[in-house]
Amino acid sequence: MVISCAAVNCTNRQGKVDKSIISFHRFPIKNARRLELWKQAVRRERWTPNKYSFLCSKHFTPDSFQERYEDQHRQLKGNAVPSIFDFTDKTRNSNSMVRRKVLCKDSLEQDAVSEEQGVARVAKKRKAASQEDVTKKERDISPIAVEEGPQHAVGEWAMGGSGEAEVFTPSSCSFIGTLHSYSYTSRQERDQTARSKHKKMRKKAESESKNAAAPTASEHDLIKNVTILVPDPHPVVGPVKHSSGSSCRHVLIDSLHSYCFTDWLASKGQGRHGRLVRRQLLRRRARRLQAQLQLRKGKELMERKRTQWVSNMLAPHRADAPLNPVIKPLEWMLGTWECDEPGEGTFPTIQPFRYTETLHIFHVGQPMLNFMFNAFHSETKKPLHRECGFIRVEPGKDNVAFIIAQNTGLVEIEEGKLSGQELTLQSQSVSRISFAKEPHVQQISRTFRLKEDGRLEQTVCMATEGQPLSKHLHITYRKRAP
Numbered sequence: 001m002v003i004s005c006a007a008v009n010c011t012n013r014q015g016k017v018d019k020s021i022i023s024f025h026r027f028p029i030k031n032a033r034r035l036e037l038w039k040q041a042v043r044r045e046r047w048t049p050n051k052y053s054f055l056c057s058k059h060f061t062p063d064s065f066q067e068r069y070e071d072q073h074r075q076l077k078g079n080a081v082p083s084i085f086d087f088t089d090k091t092r093n094s095n096s097m098v099r100r101k102v103l104c105k106d107s108l109e110q111d112a113v114s115e116e117q118g119v120a121r122v123a124k125k126r127k128a129a130s131q132e133d134v135t136k137k138e139r140d141i142s143p144i145a146v147e148e149g150p151q152h153a154v155g156e157w158a159m160g161g162s163g164e165a166e167v168f169t170p171s172s173c174s175f176i177g178t179l180h181s182y183s184y185t186s187r188q189e190r191d192q193t194a195r196s197k198h199k200k201m202r203k204k205a206e207s208e209s210k211n212a213a214a215p216t217a218s219e220h221d222l223i224k225n226v227t228i229l230v231p232d233p234h235p236v237v238g239p240v241k242h243s244s245g246s247s248c249r250h251v252l253i254d255s256l257h258s259y260c261f262t263d264w265l266a267s268k269g270q271g272r273h274g275r276l277v278r279r280q281l282l283r284r285r286a287r288r289l290q291a292q293l294q295l296r297k298g299k300e301l302m303e304r305k306r307t308q309w310v311s312n313m314l315a316p317h318r319a320d321a322p323l324n325p326v327i328k329p330l331e332w333m334l335g336t337w338e339c340d341e342p343g344e345g346t347f348p349t350i351q352p353f354r355y356t357e358t359l360h361i362f363h364v365g366q367p368m369l370n371f372m373f374n375a376f377h378s379e380t381k382k383p384l385h386r387e388c389g390f391i392r393v394e395p396g397k398d399n400v401a402f403i404i405a406q407n408t409g410l411v412e413i414e415e416g417k418l419s420g421q422e423l424t425l426q427s428q429s430v431s432r433i434s435f436a437k438e439p440h441v442q443q444i445s446r447t448f449r450l451k452e453d454g455r456l457e458q459t460v461c462m463a464t465e466g467q468p469l470s471k472h473l474h475i476t477y478r479k480r481a482p
């Protein structure tokens, strides 16, 4: 979809011209009097401008524009009327797109009017327009200074063919254009209407495509491929997600596009030339979509690499780095452990409670283990106590240290000795945030033991300001992942 200038003999269109020099301006559809002046000025026969019709800035005198600051788009004055046109007859040039813009029959006669008269006429029109009450301020909203709406012009579709531009207007495309404009306007409020429109248009497109001249077998293959390959040409984000990750609306737009495309291809005729043109266009479309697919694949690869790094850190089973020999004595602790039955919580000052817990103990090739212990409410599954940190082993010795941070605001170091597959630790230092809840923990003692049946057992005792060392937790886990 290309925004092109509607003036006779003007080929300016978006992308072709330097946007800092040429801007495009919508016809003042909502202002009947001014629109009439514009229509008279462009002198096009059997043509009615719609909200997707534009004139380029070339057709306006410099004083038609509002004062523009460097970082702003060019904006027309409320009473601006185009006056600069080239009405010479160029219809004999069959290759030109401009021949489709038919000049009024009497335009050549009008040209005979003396220049003085012309100038007077424009001045008169301007005066009339300036008296209008321009209630609505026209704004440029697109980066190329398009007025009164999104820059998705759908009335005319320009496609390059053998170096020239061709214009076609498949009926369904204006509908698709409206869908596109959702990305620019408040999508929510139009959702309802759009859904019923989707249904109607889809049915219409289906019946039309059945009636259209059928493409040849090989073309059909290409169309099929093209449709399958469509990755994400229109990033319209809808509320309902498809299993592929695209929104349903998005998938529908794709399918409508291919209906239009198929119809349009069929309209190219069944002759040799028609076949050649269709084949060429299909190839071009397939190439473009392939390129889009490659781009998306590249992005996905980048994303995978990024998340792999994170999951290497977080998910133990992804860490394929060799175990550092220093932590070999603690290999039995490695893995993701889940309690087989709820753990028991006790303390002289509290009601006994039950909880579940998952432990992740993993390494990334370094001479230490990383861990995360996550406890949950046994019934509601709400997250409760959490700890994370590192386990270090003194090289060549059986001394082990835990460096722990708890979500309660407690930070502690526990040290102990390894005895086979049992580890007993005592807190060496306990500190906490200034606003930690009371009673404050004074001492912690912890034991990990790998039982003969392969389960891991943890027992935690603690002493608070008012209570001596007493049992707080007991739980056993089964290994869920290495």
Ligand code: HEM
Pocket: 345, 347, 349, 350, 351, 353, 355, 375, 376, 377, 384, 385, 410, 438, 439, 440, 441, 444, 460, 462, 464, 472, 473
């Ligand atoms: C080393 C780790 C832990 C320490 C140092 C610790 C410390 C404490 C302390 C100081 C209390 C307050 C006792 C009192 O009011 O006299 C407490 C209570 C409690 N802890 Fe722990 N805790 C630990 C791990 C856990 C875990 C893993 C859970 C599992 C969910 C847990 C659940 C509870 C519950 C439910 C209470 C009772 C809360 C209340 O009644 O207000 N704790 N803990």
